[in-house]
Ligand code: SAH
């Protein structure tokens with residue numbers, strides 16, 4: 001991986017206030033997934049491609065990442081960034097709303113990373129379950145949303161997001177097909193392993 005271009009992509013994303021994956025979250029995912037030779041990874045919420053580029057190190061030689069972004073400007077920048085890292089043969093960017101694109105996909109993924117509209121997390125989980133197999137990891141970022149999810153006072157603006165994040169956590173913990181851990185890393189990370 002070209003370290004210099006990678007650091008430039010990260011710096012520009014931070015300068016532009018793009019909510020890229022936090023360093024401690026990435027460090028944790030690296031600790032469980034680095035060199036794990038995954039064949040297929042699905043990401044919901046590409047932004048400018050930073051996390052996809054990081055996750056490319058979890059792939060097998062012929063592994064592929066499918067990633068979805070609805071903001072056309074960001075998707076365009078992601079495609080450029082991915083090209084500049086010479087990863088365009090491994091990372092496919094789908095431009096559009098994941099709510100519309102997910103139902104058109106029909107693959108089984110080894111890792112599914114949910115990092116988009118919080119109000120849609122329960123729907124993303126149901127789609128992730130449909131495209132899972134035994135051993136798939138379903139990972140959701142920002143699951144504790146600055147602590148709002150654990151507190152009883154929420155401003156109106158966050159109310160819908162918080163309700164849906166709580167619904168996601170409840171489903172992930174209650175579903176007998178999943179073994180779920182909620183970790184206080186970064187902005188909160190949910191990791192579910194598909195058991196059957
Ligand atoms: N995973 C990225 C950061 C993603 S930020 C990284 O760590 O580098 C969340 C992104 O999800 C934003 O760019 C936003 O435009 C996108 N998004 C939000 N809702 C979406 C939806 N319904 N479908 C597709 N993309 C969505």
Ligand code: MG
Nearest residue numbers: 021115141142
């Ligand atoms: Mg995030």
